[in-house]
Amino acid sequence: MTTPLTGTHRPLRRRVRASAATALAGAVAALTLTGCSGLSFRDDICSKGEYPVMTVGATGSACVKDGEKVPEGYTRHPEGKVPQKVDDEWDVYWRTHTVDKEGDIIDAPGVG
Known part of the structure; x- marks a missing residue:
């Protein structure tokens, strides 16, 4: 039915x-x-064959080819605090911190 x-x-x-x-x-x-x-997926801070460096006394950064010297005004990141990926812990940290001429970690100018 x-x-x-x-x-x-x-x-x-x-x-x-x-x-x-x-x-x-x-x-x-x-x-x-x-x-x-x-x-x-997060982008690498630097391309293969490069390492990241940061400006002394500011929040700028750059990538340097492996085997090349760090440019004047830049320094390597402190050991264990090197950013690897965009927005990882250390990439975010170094947006508000930097190192002074003595290599001490300080708050970045104009932050805070």
Whole structure:
């Protein structure tokens, strides 16, 4: 026996399933495109074959080719406090700190 609901019930299920599949596919695409897929990617501070240096008395930085001397006005980061990736712990730290001419870590000028 067929009721009026039987005729409309199956197409409704198909539309709900199709809508759910479309929504799920859209959510997966959005997560993938925005980097929220759980596999975050952060750029390296320097390219391969380079090391990071920082300005003395300010928050500037640069990358120097391996084997080359640190340019005047720059210094290497203190051991164990070298940024590796953009926005990692040390990259963020050195935005508000620097080293003075004696090599002591100080608050960056104009911060605080």
